[in-house]
Amino acid sequence: xxxxxxxxxxxxxxxxxxxxxxxxxxxxxxxxxxxxxxxxxxxxxxxxxxxxxxxxxxxxxxxxxxxxxxxxxxxxxxxxxxxxxxxxxxxxxxxxxxxxxxxxxxxxxxxxxxxxxxxxxxxxxxxxxxxxxxxxxxxxxxxxxxxxxxxxxxxxxxxxxxxxxxxx
Amino acid sequence: xxxxxxxxxxxxxxxxxxxxxxxxxxxxxxxxxxxxxxxxxxxxxxxxxxxxxxxxxxxxxxxxxxxxxxxxxxxxxxxxxxxxxxxxxxxxxxxxxxxxxxxxxxxxxxxxxxxxxxxxxxxxxxxxxxxxxxxxxxxxxxxxxxxxxxxxxxxxxxxxxxxxxxxxxxxxxxxxxxxxxxxxxxxxxxxxxxxxxxxxxxxxxxxxxxxxxxxxxxxxxxxxxxxxxxxxxxxxxxxxxxxxxxxxxxxxxxxxxxxxxxxxxxxxxxxxxxx
Numbered sequence: 001x002x003x004x005x006x007x008x009x010x011x012x013x014x015x016x017x018x019x020x021x022x023x024x025x026x027x028x029x030x031x032x033x034x035x036x037x038x039x040x041x042x043x044x045x046x047x048x049x050x051x052x053x054x055x056x057x058x059x060x061x062x063x064x065x066x067x068x069x070x071x072x073x074x075x076x077x078x079x080x081x082x083x084x085x086x087x088x089x090x091x092x093x094x095x096x097x098x099x100x101x102x103x104x105x106x107x108x109x110x111x112x113x114x115x116x117x118x119x120x121x122x123x124x125x126x127x128x129x130x131x132x133x134x135x136x137x138x139x140x141x142x143x144x145x146x147x148x149x150x151x152x153x154x155x156x157x158x159x160x161x162x163x164x165x166x167x168x
Numbered sequence: 169x170x171x172x173x174x175x176x177x178x179x180x181x182x183x184x185x186x187x188x189x190x191x192x193x194x195x196x197x198x199x200x201x202x203x204x205x206x207x208x209x210x211x212x213x214x215x216x217x218x219x220x221x222x223x224x225x226x227x228x229x230x231x232x233x234x235x236x237x238x239x240x241x242x243x244x245x246x247x248x249x250x251x252x253x254x255x256x257x258x259x260x261x262x263x264x265x266x267x268x269x270x271x272x273x274x275x276x277x278x279x280x281x282x283x284x285x286x287x288x289x290x291x292x293x294x295x296x297x298x299x300x301x302x303x304x305x306x307x308x309x310x311x312x313x314x315x316x317x318x319x320x321x322x323x324x325x326x327x328x329x330x331x332x333x334x335x336x337x338x339x340x341x342x343x344x345x346x347x348x349x350x351x352x353x354x355x356x357x358x359x360x361x362x363x364x365x366x367x368x369x370x371x372x373x374x375x376x377x378x379x380x381x382x383x384x385x386x387x388x389x390x391x392x393x394x395x396x397x398x399x400x401x402x403x404x405x406x407x408x409x410x411x412x413x414x415x416x417x418x419x420x421x422x423x424x425x426x427x428x429x430x431x432x433x434x435x436x437x438x439x440x441x442x443x
Contacts, residue, residue: 005386024283025222026286027283027284029285030284030285030286030287030354030355030356030357033285047379049183050180050184051180051181052183054181054184054185054188055184055188056298057191058188061192064327069288069290070196071195071196072193072194072195072196072197073193073196074190075188075192075196076189076192076193076196077187079185079192080189082185083181083185083189086181109237132196133286133287133288134287134333134354137355139242139354140376142354142355
């Protein structure tokens with residue numbers, strides 16, 4: 001149990017640092033801004049109580065906000081994503097349901113499941129984040145294009161990371 | 169009471185979500201620049217250290233280019249100096265002149281972090297209030313306007329880049345002094361948009377845009393960019409696409425400008441005598 005908490009906290013710290021120290025420095029274009037730190041919310045164990053899920057998502061977004069000079073922006077987007085997670089887990093659940101002692105990872109439930117799960121949540125997060133950042137509908141389709149391109153990059157990074165780290 | 173507790177326990181997930189979301193959104197909308205600057209200050213010393221490390225590598229790779237730029241800048245400054253000597257002979261030795269007093273003074277700083285791909289871009293400099301940097305100083309590069317100083321810590325400071333959709337700069341046409349406001353449209357780091365130029369003005373592609381000097385921040389006549397394209401929008405005004413003269417992907421050394429008469433002008437403009 002304690003081991004699990006430690007592992008997830010370490011992942012949180014690592015992902016925040018990876019985001020603000022490395023990903024934010026790779027500036028490809030206005031249209032492509034991957035946010036890979038949301039991987040933390042995707043990988044948090046199934047049995048995590050709801051309040052802990054929301055609080056840790058807030059901590060995650062808050063630490064990214066601190067480094068990016070954007071108070072409240074990433075916090076609200078990650079909390080929104082964490083709120084959607086139980087629903088998305090229900091929608092995408094395999095026929096037999098989720099087994100005990102497994103984690104929401106590609107290596108347990110396969111590529112198709114992980115892709116669906118990731119695409120829905122990451123897209124929802126980016127949608128919320130980018131529209132809140134711009135906070136106007138003057139350039140609606142331009143922002144939508146930024147959301148789609150950035151989501152694709154985030155999703156590719158997240159799935160690659162799964163193949164790199166959790167090899168079977 | 170019992171029912172209320174049962175209700176809260178049953179829907180705690182949704183209630184907690186609403187509370188946290190409400191707090192973060194109100195923070196997102198209400199944080200003003202001053203508070204922001206205070207939070208930024210704490211984190212900046214950590215971040216500045218990290219970027220200084222990365223920079224020492226990239227700086228080495230850009231050495232040749234930077235040298236070239238500095239050489240050009242030197243030539244330009246030398247030219248100005250020679251002219252200054254000539255006018256000295258005429259004015260200073262023959263007349264005791266008290267009219268020309270210094271209004272702006274300049275210092276230099278190095279860019280240690282910069283972004284061009286967000287909607288609200290910021291630049292970090294390697295000088296802070298120990299080196300005399302203050303909020304609302306103007307920041308320019310040899311090529312033109314860069315931004316305005318925003319947060320200052322002990323050894324570092326942040327600059328609101330011109331590539332920040334919140335920043336508007338008062339600009340004018342160099343050839344006939346019509347003024348408008350220049351802002352970034354959040355699309356491409358090489359372009360910005362100039363609004364509020366009335367449509368009867370005769371403009372052409374390639375016309376020069378400079379700062380108007382109407383604010384207390386920028387001196388008059390700093391280069392902003394050149395007209396690339398224009399159209400009439402809303403009947404009375406042009407919407408002008410401007411190619412920015414500063415290359416924000418390639419910033420290394422910049423100058424900070426401080427206006428010595430700022431307080432005086434500000435006081436006068438905000439002074440309303442009682443009737």
